[in-house]
Amino acid sequence: MYIIIAGAGRVGSEITRILVAKNHNVVAIDRDEQVCESIYAETGAMTINGSATELRILRRAGAEKADAIICLMHHEADNIACALLAKSLGIPHIVARLIDDAYEQAYTLSGISIIVRSVDLLINQILWEIERPKVKEVVTLKGGKAQIYTVRIPDKAKIVGMTISDIAKQKNFPAECVFMGVDREESGEFAITRGGYAIEAGDIVFLISKSEHIKQATDLLTATKR
Numbered sequence: 001m002y003i004i005i006a007g008a009g010r011v012g013s014e015i016t017r018i019l020v021a022k023n024h025n026v027v028a029i030d031r032d033e034q035v036c037e038s039i040y041a042e043t044g045a046m047t048i049n050g051s052a053t054e055l056r057i058l059r060r061a062g063a064e065k066a067d068a069i070i071c072l073m074h075h076e077a078d079n080i081a082c083a084l085l086a087k088s089l090g091i092p093h094i095v096a097r098l099i100d101d102a103y104e105q106a107y108t109l110s111g112i113s114i115i116v117r118s119v120d121l122l123i124n125q126i127l128w129e130i131e132r133p134k135v136k137e138v139v140t141l142k143g144g145k146a147q148i149y150t151v152r153i154p155d156k157a158k159i160v161g162m163t164i165s166d167i168a169k170q171k172n173f174p175a176e177c178v179f180m181g182v183d184r185e186e187s188g189e190f191a192i193t194r195g196g197y198a199i200e201a202g203d204i205v206f207l208i209s210k211s212e213h214i215k216q217a218t219d220l221l222t223a224t225k226r
Contacts, residue, residue, distance in 0.1 A: 001025065002066045004091075006052030006082045007073035008035050011097070013042075015070065020045050027061045053081040058089060068093035071112070076103040080110045087111035135218045138206070148180065148208050151217075155201040156224040165195030172220050174213035180206040 001024050005012045008030040019026045020043045028039050029052040036047035050057040052073065063069070069086045071079040071094065079096045086094050095114040098107060107115050139148040153160065159167050164179045182191045183204040191197060199205070209217060
């Protein structure tokens with residue numbers, strides 16, 4: 001993925017390092033020239049000395065082809081300005097750190113798709129949201145040996161109309177991933193599912209799985225018709 005880091009302080013530098021190690025294409029933007037030089041020397045990632053609140057800087061960073069941008073600047077106003085510009089440039093996933101909860105509504109209105117609050121979980125949550133934007137981790141079980149996830153089924157998903165039994169029989173669906181339930185927000189229905197239950201567009205599907213299998217399951221569930 002092509003990812004822009006807007007604000008490369010302590011957290012931004014660490015996320016840049018991890019994403020580069022995972023073979024993502026990363027561009028880090030920061031006002032501090034020394035920070036930019038340090039990140040480039042350590043990771044080899046492209047760095048831009050400037051403000052991510054400026055359109056020309058985001059364009060220079062390749063915003064038009066970016067898959068995601070992570071706004072980690074120290075002031076909410078800067079993150080909001082960056083998000084608005086990122087949205088105007090068509091970046092599909094905008095993640096931002098929220099420091100003051102009073103700005104939550106402003107963050108939402110500015111087009112930020114993922115708002116991260118918890119300092120302790122910040123890095124792991126951001127990486128999760130960037131690499132698996134279609135799936136949410138709900139609960140961790142047995143010390144991390146398995147997790148419960150939710151996946152929203154797109155309107156044009158290939159599996160719409162199929163039963164859970166038929167989906168589980170698909171060659172690419174992992175055997176160690178199990179359906180637990182389906183939430184239908186419009187009707188308010190929550191079903192504890194069985195094999196004959198048919199999936200509809202917009203359903204939020206609850207799965208229990210080991211983390212190494214969830215991407216394969218999500219790819220199948222969210223694949224759309226051409």
